[in-house]
Amino acid sequence: MIKAKGVHKIYTNGAEKLPVLKGIDLKIEKGEFVSVLGPSGAGKSTLLHILGALDEPTQGVVYLDGSDVYGLTDSKRAQARNRLIGFVFQFYHLLPEFTALENVMLPGLISSQSAAGGPRSRAKELLGLVGLGARLNHKPGQLSGGEQQRAAIARALVNKPAVLLCDEPTGNLDSESGKGIIDLLERVNKEEKATLVVVTHEAQIAKRADRILKIKDGRLE
């Protein structure tokens, strides 16, 4: 499903060069639950962004579902992000002016090929699935952290993505809400057969995965 070969990422700040990823090779099978474990600053988030067609690597190739994502045009890559990938971020990243339902509908509205019944019914169904069926019309500011993250997961799932990429999904939550989120992600992985990649610095969470990839100083161990 996901294949990365010789991925390097170097950030340049004027004349200063900061290598974050130093040659990553990995392969993640369809339907697998993989966690990427490492201390902060190891390059976990950068790797996730690169795998998710969001950040172009300085060197190396990434294949998503068999196609070289960074060889695509910008609009094709955006389409791949919309249809193949669902992102879940540490800080939820919901749009504050929209209700939970509207936020969840957004990826469906962006893609021209919307799910049967339209994005609204799919969004309602998903919000019900994540336990927010009664809070459809609440804005993010009126939801707790755990609820916002549930809404963000529902948004990630609205276009039935093949891959779910989660960047410290529990990093901003108390341990109980965090556990609930990981349970939910695991369920999505099993029931919707979505490939799940979770980036975390907590060994406890990483252990739930089928496979753990340890990253340190920009290299996989």
Add this chain to the structure above:
Amino acid sequence: MGLGSAISGVGVKIDNPLKAAAIKKDLQKALGYRYFVRTWTDMNRNLFSAIKLEKAAMFIILTLIILVACFNIAGTLIMTVIEKTKDIGILKSIGANRSGIMKIFVLQGLLIGAIGSLIGGICGAWLAGALGRYPIVEKLGLQEIYYFDRLPVKIELMDFTLVIGTAVIISLLATLYPAWKASRLDPVEALRYE
């Protein structure tokens, strides 16, 4: 002047003053070179060239006003783009492409421009109409200088649509740079923006 009962000139009153130039031509032809025919515009040449100059000055002033308004639209949109940096990053992460992001800001700027032009156009037309009805010259006590009590106003539909259309097009142009800037934002940088 010692001319006795001799006549030095004859005034001709015509129905349509705008046809004066054509009538002058005919008269001149009929009278021959010994007579000199002058229309009302020839006799008030200085006044008309002053009015022409005034029109040019007004055009320059209005262009500057529209330019300032455009910078205002562009400035507002640039601020919105900065404010919405994170939201742009979110939209990109869920699959919005560059042209989609650009459309959002062009549409916003266009709405501001269109609503503003329409309100301005309606207010302007109303004000011009009111100016035509209200005896402003008389109220200001200038009737003895100008010979009439109100300002003559003529609202031309063509001018009206041209002004509004130009304002909308200029506001559309003002949106292009901020919208292009927004579409080029790096999504990862944008998501980090607080």
